[in-house]
Amino acid sequence: MAMPATVAWACPCGCRPSRTVSSDAYLKQTIRLGRPGRVMPRFDHLSAAEVEAIVEHIRGWHDGDRPVFSQARIEGDVQRGARLFSQHCAQCHGEQGEGGQGTGVTFSRPRDLPIIAPALNNPGFLAAASDAMIKATLMQGREGTPMASFREQGLSEEQINDLVAYVRSFEGEHTDPAPRVEEIEPTLVYDSPYGLEETVEAVERAAVGKNFRLIRRQKLEEGLFPEGEENDRQVIVYFCNFNFLYDALTVDPRVGLFLPCRVTVVEQEGQVRVMTINPKRLSVLFNNERLDQACDEMHRIYTDILEEATF
Ligand code: HEC
Missing domain, CATH: 1.10.760.10 (Cytochrome c-like domain)
Structure with missing residues (x-):
């Protein structure tokens, strides 16, 4: 098969190093x-x-x-x-x-x-x-x-x-409104007053109440350890809303990295916690207003689900 003589390479951010104009x-x-x-x-x-x-x-x-x-x-x-x-x-x-x-x-x-x-x-x-x-x-x-x-x-x-x-x-007039990624909490974490099983069920109910479809529930360590040896006090719940999924992927396909939605429920020394990634931490990387809106919406929904499940 004939290969093209030169392969055009472009960094998506536009910092394409051009041999003639980049020092x-x-x-x-x-x-x-x-x-x-x-x-x-x-x-x-x-x-x-x-x-x-x-x-x-x-x-x-x-x-x-x-x-x-x-x-x-x-x-x-x-x-x-x-x-x-x-x-x-x-x-x-x-x-x-x-x-x-x-x-x-x-x-x-x-x-x-x-x-x-x-x-x-x-x-x-x-x-x-x-x-x-x-x-x-x-x-x-x-x-x-x-x-x-x-x-x-x-x-x-x-x-x-x-x-x-x-x-x-443009120099000097640019006020950079985007916070640095390090300034945003990477995860949303809530303590649950309930036991593990009860909390997982409450998360599932809250997700369904927000029009999500449950995909599955599994041990967090499933696939990482031989069957039966996973920690069963760490559970992950997957859920999805297909309309939202479709819209978000159209705005930016990399959203696929943090979908489907998931909430992790962990019991540690008797305390149950629910946690999820903070979508705002991700959207700040993308400089895309539509994606920011989608992630703000996701942040609201996640917060609602976590609050409801631990109320
Ligand atoms: C058809 C779309 C288009 C138009 C019109 C255009 N540019 Fe560009 N420009 C680009 C793209 C795409 C790049 C990134 C090129 C690369 O990957 O090296 C670029 C790169 C640049 C860069 C280098 C930026 C960097 O990060 O190194 C400058 C400066 C620039 N353009 C200025 C201008 C100015 C000023 C005009 C108007 C006179 C203009 N451009 C018109 C598409 C355009």
Whole structure:
């Protein structure tokens, strides 16, 4: 079977390393700072040597130059840049440079868009990219992506400078409303005043009362230990609402990672606890308003179920 000569690779967050316009400094900063509120996490726990090694690895995907960009500001007319932006850029990057919606994973984005346009008002991007790098991106485009060369699209160098000045003007005005993932409790945990069996039944009743269909109940350790050796004081209840499931998967297929819904009931030293993951902890990673709404709704439902089961 014939293989394509080049395999286009794109990170869904849009940090596609292009051999012609990414400096090592840009790649390093992008890895370190991530893109707050977008899918790309920060890797500030890695050492300088580890980040360096990743950049070397990425560089190995292409041979070619490693551009170095001046850190100097590029002068341009912000007002004119704003008009050009809304004419030429906003349809992909959003009116305020907030980036395309979704995650880049197929079926959370329009099919005709192979890559989600990155957020240009993102503090991580603005800190990592120098004006000269942004300009080079506009002059040359990103080969193999929807990001065209705007020089080839007929814009003058002066207009491109205006655009760079406009993109830079996003700096400082961006108030990042998304909390850091570490600030959100990973799990919802409630103490139950009842015994294990009674609590499991109460969870099941509460889930059914919220229009869920019970899928099954099993020992938490089932499949992890030989049959009969699992801890039978740890039970997991699976339930599902197919309408909700369908809607959530359409917003972002990665929601599949935390579905079907499940509640774990654990007895430890005589105390029974019910617990579940906190959907808000997950949605903050996705920068998708519709998904935030779905996860807020799920958070409400989970809280209701846990409260009802332990009331
Ligand atoms: C057809 C959709 C589309 C249009 C129109 C478009 N872009 Fe892009 N842009 C993209 C995509 C997709 C990427 C990510 C490319 C990649 O993966 O390297 C991108 C990347 C960029 C980057 C690099 C961001 C980064 O994270 O490294 C900059 C800067 C940028 N665009 C600015 C602009 C500006 C300014 C305009 C208007 C003059 C514009 N783009 C028009 C789709 C578009």
